Amino acid sequence: MKHMIQDTGFRMQDTTPLYPPLVRGELKGGIMYHVSCIMHRSFLFFLLLFTVYCLLSAVYCFAEEPPTFITSDSLEHEKDTSMYTARGSVLVEQGETIIMADEMKYDEKTFNVFAEGDVVSDNPDMFLKAKKAEFNLRTKKGTFYNAEIFSKKEKFYISGSEIEKRGEKEYYVKKATITTCENPSPEWCIKGRTADIIIGDRLKSGNATFHIKDFPVLYTPYLWAPVLTERKTGLLTPVIGYSQSKGFYYRQPFFWAIDEDKDATFIADWQSKAGIGEGAEYRYAAPGDVEGKHWLYHFYDKRAGQNFYELKSSHTKRSMDSLSGYWNLNLLNEKGKSFYREYSINRLERVNRFLESTGELTLPSENSRLYLMSQYIIDLKDGSDTSAIAQRLPELGYVVNPSGVGPVVFSMTSSASNFSRDIGVSGQRLDLYPKLSHSFGDKVILSQNLGLRETMYSLHKNEADGFKSSVHRDMFDYNITASSRLIKKYGEDLTHGVEPSLTYTFVPWIKKDNANVPLFDSTELYSRQSSIGLSLVNRLLDKKGEFLTTSMSESYNSYGGDTPFSPLSVSASIPRPFPITADASYNHYTSRIETVNSTVSIPVKKFSFSLGERYNQPNNTMFYDIGAVYNHSKNLSAEVKVWYDSKGGGMRDSSFIMKYLQQCWGITITVNRRPPDKVNSKPSELSVLVTFDLLGLGSYSARK
Numbered sequence: 001m002k003h004m005i006q007d008t009g010f011r012m013q014d015t016t017p018l019y020p021p022l023v024r025g026e027l028k029g030g031i032m033y034h035v036s037c038i039m040h041r042s043f044l045f046f047l048l049l050f051t052v053y054c055l056l057s058a059v060y061c062f063a064e065e066p067p068t069f070i071t072s073d074s075l076e077h078e079k080d081t082s083m084y085t086a087r088g089s090v091l092v093e094q095g096e097t098i099i100m101a102d103e104m105k106y107d108e109k110t111f112n113v114f115a116e117g118d119v120v121s122d123n124p125d126m127f128l129k130a131k132k133a134e135f136n137l138r139t140k141k142g143t144f145y146n147a148e149i150f151s152k153k154e155k156f157y158i159s160g161s162e163i164e165k166r167g168e169k170e171y172y173v174k175k176a177t178i179t180t181c182e183n184p185s186p187e188w189c190i191k192g193r194t195a196d197i198i199i200g201d202r203l204k205s206g207n208a209t210f211h212i213k214d215f216p217v218l219y220t221p222y223l224w225a226p227v228l229t230e231r232k233t234g235l236l237t238p239v240i241g242y243s244q245s246k247g248f249y250y251r252q253p254f255f256w257a258i259d260e261d262k263d264a265t266f267i268a269d270w271q272s273k274a275g276i277g278e279g280a281e282y283r284y285a286a287p288g289d290v291e292g293k294h295w296l297y298h299f300y301d302k303r304a305g306q307n308f309y310e311l312k313s314s315h316t317k318r319s320m321d322s323l324s325g326y327w328n329l330n331l332l333n334e335k336g337k338s339f340y341r342e343y344s345i346n347r348l349e350r351v352n353r354f355l356e357s358t359g360e361l362t363l364p365s366e367n368s369r370l371y372l373m374s375q376y377i378i379d380l381k382d383g384s385d386t387s388a389i390a391q392r393l394p395e396l397g398y399v400v401n402p403s404g405v406g407p408v409v410f411s412m413t414s415s416a417s418n419f420s421r422d423i424g425v426s427g428q429r430l431d432l433y434p435k436l437s438h439s440f441g442d443k444v445i446l447s448q449n450l451g452l453r454e455t456m457y458s459l460h461k462n463e464a465d466g467f468k469s470s471v472h473r474d475m476f477d478y479n480i481t482a483s484s485r486l487i488k489k490y491g492e493d494l495t496h497g498v499e500p501s502l503t504y505t506f507v508p509w510i511k512k513d514n515a516n517v518p519l520f521d522s523t524e525l526y527s528r529q530s531s532i533g534l535s536l537v538n539r540l541l542d543k544k545g546e547f548l549t550t551s552m553s554e555s556y557n558s559y560g561g562d563t564p565f566s567p568l569s570v571s572a573s574i575p576r577p578f579p580i581t582a583d584a585s586y587n588h589y590t591s592r593i594e595t596v597n598s599t600v601s602i603p604v605k606k607f608s609f610s611l612g613e614r615y616n617q618p619n620n621t622m623f624y625d626i627g628a629v630y631n632h633s634k635n636l637s638a639e640v641k642v643w644y645d646s647k648g649g650g651m652r653d654s655s656f657i658m659k660y661l662q663q664c665w666g667i668t669i670t671v672n673r674r675p676p677d678k679v680n681s682k683p684s685e686l687s688v689l690v691t692f693d694l695l696g697l698g699s700y701s702a703r704k
Contacts, residue, residue: 069093072104082108090115097123101133111138119144126151130163141165151199155180155664155695156227158197169199178203180695181664188212188665188694192223202234203227226255233257236265241670241689247272249689261285275302279310289318299343308336308343320364327359330378337380345670345689347655351643355380368400387422390520394418402437409437417520425467425518427459449479453526457517471517475526477507492543499537503555506530531557533566549573563589578602592617606631622646635661651675666693 073088084106092099102117113135121128127150135142141164148159149171157180160173176195179186192205208223209216226234233256241249249271256264262284269277277299285291292315299308313329332339332355340349360373375392379385397415404410412434420426432454439447457471483501490496507529517524533555540548550573555566571583582598596615601608612625624644631637636659643653656671667690674685 084108097121110136112136113142125153135165141167154199154227155182156199157181157186158195158199160195167198169201171195171197171199173197176205178205179664185213186664187662190223191216197227199227201227226257237692237694239689239691241687243271243274243685243687245683245685246274246687249687269299273303275300277308289316291316299339306335307333308339309333310336310339323361323363325359325361327357329357329359330355331357331376332378334386337378337386338382340380341674345655345672345687347641347643347653347672350672350674351653353381354378367403368398371397371399373397385423388424390419390421390424390426390518392417392521393420400434407438411435411437419520425459425462425465427457427462427518429458429520429523430454430456431523444482444484447481447483449477451477451479453477455523455526459518462518465518467516467518473517475507477505479503479505495541497539497541499539501535503533503535504531505533528559529557530559531555531566544576547574547576565589567594594618620647623652661693664695666695667691668693 069092071089071091071093072086074086076085076087077083078085086104088102090099090101090104098120099122100118100120101115103115105114106112113133115133116131119128119130119133128144128147130144130147132145133142133147134144144163144165146161147163148157149163150157151169157178158171158173159177161175162173164172166172173195174193176192176197177189178192178195178197179189181187181189189211190203190205190208191211192208194206195208196204203223203225205223206221208220210218224234226236234254236253236255238253239249239251243249249269251267251269253265253267256266258264262282264283265281267277267279267281269279271277277297279295279297281293281295283291283293293312294314295310295312297308297310300306301308309332311329311331314327316326317324340346340352344350355378357376357378358373360371363370372394373392374394377386377389377391379389395415395417397413399414400410400412402409402411412432414432415430417429417431418427419429433451435449435451437447437449439445453473453475455473457473459467459469459471462469481501481503483499486498486500488496507527509528519525533553535551535553537549537551539546550571552568552570554568557564557566565588567585567587569583569585572581574580578601580598580600582596584596585594586592587594593615594617596613599610599612601610603609608629608631610625610627610629614621614623614625616622622645624642624646626642626644628640629637630639638658639656641655642651644650645652652675654673656669658669660667670689670691672685672687676682676684
C-alpha cells in the first residue's frame with residue numbers, strides 16, 4: 001500500500017486490491033466508516049514515519065517539506081495499547097532520504113518507535129544499518145543494535161554491538177570499532193570496549209587498541225583524541241624511528257586548542273640511548289595582521305651529560321600606516337651548537353653554517369620610515385667562536401623614499417649602529433647617505449646618481465688591532481649609466497632583444513688613515529674608484545615567452561693599480577623545456593675561473609632530477625647538491641637528496657623521503673645518513689623516522 005502526505009492535507013492511494021470499492025469510488029453501506037477509520041489511522045502512522053525521518057536525518061522539519069511516500073505490505077492499529085504496526089518491506093521516501101525496515105511499531109503514548117529487521121536509513125548526511133532500533137520521537141535519542149553508522153560529511157565509520165544516540169552527533173558505543181577507511185576490511189581502526197564519540201569533535205575510549213588490518217599494534221587503557229577537526233584538544237599521532245647512535249625514537253605530541261585564534265602543542269621525546277626531551281609550541285593569529293609562533297625545546301643527552309636548549313620565536317604585525325614590526329629569534333645555548341647537526345631531520349638545518357636572529361620596529365610616514373632593528377648571529381661551525389662576530393645590537397635608522405624635488409629625485413638612508421662582541425673591536429657607527437637622481441632620454445636612457453656620504457666611528461678595544469678610537473670619513477660618489485634596448489623580430493615565432501649598458505662610477509680619494517676601519521658590514525667596503533663598466537644582456541623569445549637569457553659584465557678601475565680589471569661575469573638562464581641557471585666569474589690575472597654556480601632540473605616522465613654546483617676557487621670549496629624526485633601517483637612519491645663536498649670530506653649529508661597516501665591513512669618515512677666525521681672522530685650515522693597520518697585523527701609533522 002502506498003500513501004502520500006503533502007502540505008497540511010493528505011490523500012491515500014492503493015496500489016494493491018485490498019479495498020477495490022474505494023479505488024473505484026463505490027461507497028456503500030458501512031464502507032464509509034471503515035474507510036474513515038483507515039484514513040485516520042493512516043494519517044497518524046504517516047505522521048509517525050515522517051517524524052522518524054526527521055530524527056534519523058538530523059534536520060529540523062517544517063510543514064512545507066517535500067511529499068513523503070510510505071510503502072508497506074500491511075498496517076495494523078491496536079486501540080487498547082495505542083500501538084501502530086507496519087509490516088513487510090516498510091519503505092519511507094521523502095526527498096533524498098529513504099528509511100527501510102522489515103517491521104516498524106509506534107507507541108503514540110510514549111512516542112517510542114521500534115524497528116526490526118535490516119533497518120536502513122540513508123540521507124545526504126548519514127547512512128545507518130542496524131538489526132534493531134529503538135528511539136524516541138520527542139527526545140530524538142535511541143539505541144541501535146548490531147549497528148553501523150557512516151557520517152558522509154566527515155567520512156567516519158562507527159560500528160558496535162550497541163550504539164546509543166545521545167545527541168545530534170554524539171554516540172556511546174559498546175564493543176566499538178572506529179575508522180575512516182571505506183574498505184570492508186579497513187587498513188586501520190580503533191577498537192575499544194566502550195567509546196564516547198562526538199563526530200567532528202573528540203573520541204574517548206576505554207581499553208582501546210589500534211589495529212592495522214586485523215593485527216593489534218598499540219594498546220592504551222584510556223584514549224582521548226580529536227576526531228575530524230583541524231583544531232581540537234587531544235593526543236596526536238606519534239612519530240617513531242631508529243638511529244644507530246641514539247637508539248629507538250618515540251615522539252608523542254599533545255594538541256591544545258586554546259581558542260579559535262590560538263593553540264599550543266606539547267611534545268615528549270624519548271631516545272633509548274641518548275636521552276629524553278620535551279618541548280612546547282604556542283601559535284596565535286589576531287586581528288590587525290598579527291601572528292606569531294613560539295617554540296621552546298630541551299633535550300638532555302645522557303651520553304655526553306649535556307643539556308641542549310633551543311628557542312624559536314617569531315611575531316609579526318603588519319601595517320602600512322602605523323607602528324609595525326617583527327622578530328624572528330633562533331637561539332641555542334653554547335653547548336647546543338651541534339644540536340641541529342646531531343638531531344635535526346631537516347637537511348638545511350643540519351648543513352647550515354649560521355643561525356640568525358633579527359627584529360625590527362617600523363614607523364612609516366607618507367614618504368619615509370623610522371626603524372629600530374637588531375641582529376644576532378651564531379656560528380654553528382665546530383671550533384668557531386660566536387663571541388668574535390660583530391652583533392648589531394641595535395641599529396636606529398631613518399629612510400627617505402625616492403621623492404621628486406623639481407627635476408631630480410631625492411632619497412636618503414641613515415643609521416646609527418652599535419656593534420658588540422666579546423672578542424675583537426666593537427663600537428658605534430653613524431652613517432648618513434643622501435642621494436640625488438635624474439634620468440632622461442628615449443632610445444638611450446641616461447640615469448645619474450650623486451651621493452654624499454658621511455660615516456663616523458667610535459671604537460673600543462681597538463688598540464691591539466691598530467685602529468684609532470675615533471674615525472671620521474667624508475666622501476661622495478657619482479654614477480651615470482647609459483642603457484638601451486634593441487629588438488629584432490625574425491618572422492612571428494622568434495624575437496631577439498639586446499640590452500647594452502655603459503656605466504661610469506667615480507669615488508674620490510679616501511685618506512688611508514680614514515679608510516682603516518674594522519669590517520662590520522658592507523658599508524666598510526666603500527672604496528676609491530674611477531671605473532667604467534660594460535654589461536650586455538641578450539634575450540630570445542618565442543610565442544610562449546622568453547626561453548633564453550644570457551648576460552655578461554666587466555669593469556675597469558683606473559685606481560685599481562696592478563689589477564684594474566674586475567673578474568668577467570657571465571650568466572645564463574633557460575626556463576624551458578627544463579630550467580637551467582648558471583653563472584661564473586673569470587679572473588684575467590690568475591687565468592682561472594674563480595666561481596661557478598649552477599642548477600638544473602630535468603623532468604623525465606614521473607621523475608625529476610636536479611643538480612646544483614657551488615664552486616669557489618679562492619676558498620677552495622666545491623659542493624654538489626644532487627636530488628631526484630619520483631611521483632608515481634598522487635598516492636606515492638619519493639625524494640633523494642645528497643650534499644657532496646668534492647674538496648673535503650666527500651659525501652657530507654644524504655636523505656631519503658618517501659610518502660604514501662591512501663584514502664584513510666598516510667605514512668612518511670625519512671632516512672638520513674651522515675658519513676663519518678674524521679675531524680671530530682665521529683662515526684657514520686643512520687637514522688629512520690616514521691610519521692603516520694590517519695584521516696580523521698590529529699597528526700603531527702616532526703620538527704626534528
